[in-house]
Amino acid sequence: MTQYLLAVHSGAADYDRSLDEMQPVFEAVDRFNQKLVADGIWVFGGGLERIEAATTVDGTNGQTLVTDGPYLETKEYLGGFWVIEAPDLDAAHKIALEASEACGNKVEVRPFQAE
Amino acid sequence: MTQSSDLRAEIDRIYREEYGRVVASLARRFGDLDIAEDAAAEALLTALERWPTDGIPPNPGGWLTTTAGNRAIDRLRRESLRDTKHQAAMMITHDTPHEPTGPVEDDRLRLVFTCCHPALAPEARVALTLRLLGGLTVEEIARAFLVAETTMAQRITRAKAKIKAAHIPYRVPERDDVTDRLGAVLAVIYLVFNEGYLSSAGDDPVRTELTAEAIRLGRILRQLLPEEGEVAGLLALMLLSEARRTARFAGGELVTLDEQDRSGWDRSLIAEGHALVRECLARVASGSAAPGAYQIMAAINAVHTDTHDHRDTDWSQIVALYDQLYAVSPTPIIALNRAVAVAELDGPDVALAIVDSLDLGGYHAWHAARADLLRRLGRSAEARAEYDAAIAATQNAAETAYLSRRRAHLVDPSI
Numbered sequence: 001m002t003q004y005l006l007a008v009h010s011g012a013a014d015y016d017r018s019l020d021e022m023q024p025v026f027e028a029v030d031r032f033n034q035k036l037v038a039d040g041i042w043v044f045g046g047g048l049e050r051i052e053a054a055t056t057v058d059g060t061n062g063q064t065l066v067t068d069g070p071y072l073e074t075k076e077y078l079g080g081f082w083v084i085e086a087p088d089l090d091a092a093h094k095i096a097l098e099a100s101e102a103c104g105n106k107v108e109v110r111p112f113q114a115e
Numbered sequence: 116m117t118q119s120s121d122l123r124a125e126i127d128r129i130y131r132e133e134y135g136r137v138v139a140s141l142a143r144r145f146g147d148l149d150i151a152e153d154a155a156a157e158a159l160l161t162a163l164e165r166w167p168t169d170g171i172p173p174n175p176g177g178w179l180t181t182t183a184g185n186r187a188i189d190r191l192r193r194e195s196l197r198d199t200k201h202q203a204a205m206m207i208t209h210d211t212p213h214e215p216t217g218p219v220e221d222d223r224l225r226l227v228f229t230c231c232h233p234a235l236a237p238e239a240r241v242a243l244t245l246r247l248l249g250g251l252t253v254e255e256i257a258r259a260f261l262v263a264e265t266t267m268a269q270r271i272t273r274a275k276a277k278i279k280a281a282h283i284p285y286r287v288p289e290r291d292d293v294t295d296r297l298g299a300v301l302a303v304i305y306l307v308f309n310e311g312y313l314s315s316a317g318d319d320p321v322r323t324e325l326t327a328e329a330i331r332l333g334r335i336l337r338q339l340l341p342e343e344g345e346v347a348g349l350l351a352l353m354l355l356s357e358a359r360r361t362a363r364f365a366g367g368e369l370v371t372l373d374e375q376d377r378s379g380w381d382r383s384l385i386a387e388g389h390a391l392v393r394e395c396l397a398r399v400a401s402g403s404a405a406p407g408a409y410q411i412m413a414a415i416n417a418v419h420t421d422t423h424d425h426r427d428t429d430w431s432q433i434v435a436l437y438d439q440l441y442a443v444s445p446t447p448i449i450a451l452n453r454a455v456a457v458a459e460l461d462g463p464d465v466a467l468a469i470v471d472s473l474d475l476g477g478y479h480a481w482h483a484a485r486a487d488l489l490r491r492l493g494r495s496a497e498a499r500a501e502y503d504a505a506i507a508a509t510q511n512a513a514e515t516a517y518l519s520r521r522r523a524h525l526v527d528p529s530i
Contacts, residue, residue, distance in 0.1 A: 002282045088284035089234055109234075111281045 001085045003043060003112040004092040008105045010079020015050040025104055032102040036084060041095060045082035079105065083112075122167055130159050133176040134250025135335070139222035140180050141187055142229075143285055148247065148275050150187050158183035223248060224339040225285040227332075231300040232283045239274035240303045246271055248335070249328050259325055260310070297340075301349050301409060304332045308353050312360075313511055321364065326357055344395050344403060348410030351391035355416035358384035369517035373425040385420045392417040411440040430459040447473045448480075455484055463491040479508035483518060495525045 036042035051070055058065040070077065082099060086092040092109050100107040134155060141151035158179045172178040230243040245251045251259075257267035277283070288296040311325025333350040340346045362379035363370055395410045406414075415436045422428055437453035450473055458466035467488040475481035482505035489498035502522035506515055
């Protein structure tokens with residue numbers, strides 16, 4: 001079994017949508033999450049707060065630097081993610097497709113490094 | 116001397132013929148492409164050492180697979196002392212005969228789906244398929260696609276690394292796989308064929324090593340998936356195109372279908388292609404899935420190759436097939452090809468109106484078709500400019516020669 005990251009591509013427009021508009025999405029994602037748990041595929045997952053909530057912390061080269069905002073200023077950014085267990089990439093793609101349908105965004109599939 | 120070089124050529128031929136089978140079998144058994152490839156290369160060295168004295172074994176493919184398998188196990192034994200994972204893998208798979216479940220799946224079929232996986236970049240799919248399944252060397256593939264050998268080697272290495280890291284499986288995808296995996300395989304084979312059929316660059320107008328390889332891969336796939344209409348369709352399409360190859364060029368110049376010497380067409384390839392098209396038609400008639408793009412393109416080529424004289428071509432049938440093709444695959448290039456057929460049926464003015472509506476500026480075939488229609492409509496000055504645009508847009512020397520001759524035959528309106 002390999003662990004895969006399913007990263008949801010998101011942007012400001014997604015966060016600007018009303019709660020009414022988002023309710024069916026939340027419900028679809030919730031159903032998908034429950035299925036992942038029931039099938040023993042779920043490792044971890046969750047939605048992230050909007051990008052303005054991000055802070056970048058730099059402790060490299062002996063410095064301590066805390067700055068407001070994300071590391072990279074981009075229009076699209078990580079909106080949430082799942083970590084799943086799958087036997088191979090084909091199985092991961094199948095789950096990612098369901099994830100994309102549930103959350104209504106593109107999903108990037110990336111394998112974790114082998115232990 | 117001649118005998119030994121003959122033997123060397125024979126061993127090379129066998130090795131290339133069997134390479135895909137050997138690598139595919141080892142890839143399944145050991146779950147690692149590098150191990151499979153290295154072991155296949157070692158098996159070749161052993162063959163070159165032994166076959167000149169022992170003679171070529173009765174089942175050379177089986178011999179190569181067994182020898183390569185033994186080499187791989189030797190290597191894993193050496194390495195497994197420090198890598199328990201490999202040891203475990205070897206113990207699970209060692210000498211376990213492959214038990215087919217349902218239809219017998221050739222290891223090469225698994226491998227071709229791995230090589231053409233949608234998670235790999237299209238150019239990497241082509242390179243991997245030619246390397247692992249076709250047994251072409253990296254140098255041969257690099258030369259065929261006119262890139263540096265180091266570039267091609269890197270492309271293949273990266274693709275293999277992704278297969279390993281992302282766990283792209285060696286498995287025939289399930290029937291209901293949503294991503295049209297068979298379509299991706301067929302696209303790779305057709306791309307190899309087309310690159311050979313009208314080279315986009317380089318000195319040779321046709322590269323027969325690529326068309327021949329694509330047909331060989333098409334035949335393998337057909338053997339593995341005899342019930343798939345699109346597989347038969349693609350093979351038929353390639354055979355019917357290949358049949359006209361020698362007639363397509365004369366004196367370094369492209370010869371269009373209407374001007375080809377049809378006695379130069381390869382009748383046996385045409386017969387084989389027609390038989391496949393008839394088989395597809397029968398399958399569709401018996402209620403199987405509607406034909407896909409390859410079967411329809413094959414049918415168009417079957418109509419073209421059905422007559423001994425261009426003037427006898429059944430253009431209404433060709434246009435009807437193009438309508439069907441456009442419904443399946445509504446691309447501007449298919450609309451352009453359809454328009455060329457419409458010109459024969461309804462006249463160049465009707466066709467020109469269609470061609471002008473297509474957003475294909477800069478595409479050599481669009482300019483060439485437009486130039487030809489303008490010429491037939493007697494609009495020489497516009498035709499001349501259009502031939503110039505077509506010549507500027509192609510890099511194929513034979514096509515340039517053809518277009519230049521056509522342009523030279525235009526009447527100069529200033530005289």
